[in-house]
Amino acid sequence: MTDDQGWLARRRRRLMDGYADRSRAKAAAKAIDSSRPSVATVAVWGLAGLVHLTTVATLVLGAWLTLIAPSLVLRxxxxxxxxxxxxxxxxxxxxxxxxxxxxxxxxxxxxxLDRVAEHNGGPVPHLVGFDPDYNASTFALGRRRVLVLGAPLWVAAPPHARLALLGHELGHFAHRDVLSSSWTAPAHRALEQWRLVLRELGDDPFDGGTGLRIVTVVIRVLVLPFRALLAGYVYLLDLLAASSSRSREYLADLDAISTGGSDGALALLDTLLAGSAVEAAVGRAAIRRDDAWHEVRTTLARDDLTTRLRRRAHAVQEESRIDDSHPSHAQRIRLVEEREQVGPGVVVDTATWHRLDAELEPYLDSAGSVLVDAVRYQH
Incomplete structure (x- = not known):
C-alpha cells in the first residue's frame, strides 16, 4: 500500500509539473489571447451571474411581499x-x-508608479494603501484601482526588488484575471461572506440550558447542506478560474522582469521566500521592544547566496494543485531564469529613493506598529 501511494504521489507530481511547465511556457511566449474568453471563463461569468441573480431575486421577493402582499402575515x-x-x-x-x-x-x-506604468503600458492605481501583511495586492473599488503594499515586504525588499514588485502589481491591472472584474469579484466576495455566516451559525454554540443546546443542534443540521453547497460552489468557481489566474500571474512576473530587470525579479522572489525569517525578526523585535524594521533589514542583510539557494530548493518541494490560483515560487523562479537576462527598464537614483523612503516612513511605521502589537499580544 505504501509503495502504491508513493507511486501515485510521484505520478501526480509529474503530471502537475508538466502542466505547470506548459502554462509557464505559454505565458512566457505571451500566447494568451485576452480578447477570446475560454469556455472556463464563460462558465465563471455564468456562475457569478447566478450569485447576482440569487441576491436580486431575494430582494424582489421580499419587496413584493412587503409592499404588495394583502396580508400582514406575509408582510x-x-x-x-x-x-x-x-x-x-x-x-x-x-x-x-x-x-x-x-x-x-x-x-x-x-x-x-507613473514611470512604471508608462514603461509597461498599463494603468496607474488611483489609491495606495499599506497593511501589515507580507504581501501586496490590487483590486478595484468601484471604478478606482487600488494598490495595497504590505509594509514588511516593502521594508524587506532591496530597491531593485521593489521596482519589480511595482511592475508585478501594476501588471495585474493590465492583465486582469477572470475573478478580478467588476462582475465576478463582487460575486466571489459575496460567496465568501455567505460561507462565513453559515460557518458561524453552524460552529458557535449557544450558551444556556438543554433547550438552547437542542436549538444549536437543529441549526447545525439545517445549515450543514447549505454549507456543503456553498463550499462546492466556491471550489468550482475557483477551479474554473485557476488557469486564468495562474497565466495572469506569469504575465505580471514578465512585467516585473521588464521593470526591475532579471536580478530585480529574482530578488523579489527571494524576498517573498524569506517570509518566515522576516516574521521571526518581527517577533524578536516585538519581545525586545526594538525597532522592528531595523531588525528586519539587519536579518536579511545577513542573507548570502547559500541561504537564498536553500530557500529556493525548499520552494521546489511545494505541492502544486490544479485549482491553485498562483503558480508555485519554484515555477516563477524558473520563468525568470529561463528568460534572457535583462537590466531594469526603470532606473531610480539614490536621491529619489531617499525622498521616497522619507515620504513612506510614517505609513510604514504605522503598519509596523499594528504588526508588532499583534505579535506581542500573541505572546
Whole structure:
C-alpha cells in the first residue's frame, strides 16, 4: 500500500509539473489571447451571474411581499427577506477603513508608479494603501484601482526588488484575471461572506440550558447542506478560474522582469521566500521592544547566496494543485531564469529613493506598529 501511494504521489507530481511547465511556457511566449474568453471563463461569468441573480431575486421577493402582499402575515416575513437580501449584497470595501492614500498624499510614490506604468503600458492605481501583511495586492473599488503594499515586504525588499514588485502589481491591472472584474469579484466576495455566516451559525454554540443546546443542534443540521453547497460552489468557481489566474500571474512576473530587470525579479522572489525569517525578526523585535524594521533589514542583510539557494530548493518541494490560483515560487523562479537576462527598464537614483523612503516612513511605521502589537499580544 505504501509503495502504491508513493507511486501515485510521484505520478501526480509529474503530471502537475508538466502542466505547470506548459502554462509557464505559454505565458512566457505571451500566447494568451485576452480578447477570446475560454469556455472556463464563460462558465465563471455564468456562475457569478447566478450569485447576482440569487441576491436580486431575494430582494424582489421580499419587496413584493412587503409592499404588495394583502396580508400582514406575509408582510412581516417579506420585511425579513428584504433585510436578508440586503445582507447578501456584497458591499464594497470602505476607502476610510482601508486607509488608502491619493497622489496628493504620496507624490514621490505616484511619480514612480507613473514611470512604471508608462514603461509597461498599463494603468496607474488611483489609491495606495499599506497593511501589515507580507504581501501586496490590487483590486478595484468601484471604478478606482487600488494598490495595497504590505509594509514588511516593502521594508524587506532591496530597491531593485521593489521596482519589480511595482511592475508585478501594476501588471495585474493590465492583465486582469477572470475573478478580478467588476462582475465576478463582487460575486466571489459575496460567496465568501455567505460561507462565513453559515460557518458561524453552524460552529458557535449557544450558551444556556438543554433547550438552547437542542436549538444549536437543529441549526447545525439545517445549515450543514447549505454549507456543503456553498463550499462546492466556491471550489468550482475557483477551479474554473485557476488557469486564468495562474497565466495572469506569469504575465505580471514578465512585467516585473521588464521593470526591475532579471536580478530585480529574482530578488523579489527571494524576498517573498524569506517570509518566515522576516516574521521571526518581527517577533524578536516585538519581545525586545526594538525597532522592528531595523531588525528586519539587519536579518536579511545577513542573507548570502547559500541561504537564498536553500530557500529556493525548499520552494521546489511545494505541492502544486490544479485549482491553485498562483503558480508555485519554484515555477516563477524558473520563468525568470529561463528568460534572457535583462537590466531594469526603470532606473531610480539614490536621491529619489531617499525622498521616497522619507515620504513612506510614517505609513510604514504605522503598519509596523499594528504588526508588532499583534505579535506581542500573541505572546
Amino acid at each position: 412581516v416575513p417579506g420585511l425579513v427577506i428584504v433585510l436578508f437580501g440586503l445582507f447578501l449584497v456584497p458591499w464594497p470595501r470602505s476607502v476610510r477603513k482601508l486607509g488608502a492614500h491619493t497622489r496628493v498624499d504620496l507624490p514621490e510614490l505616484f511619480a514612480l
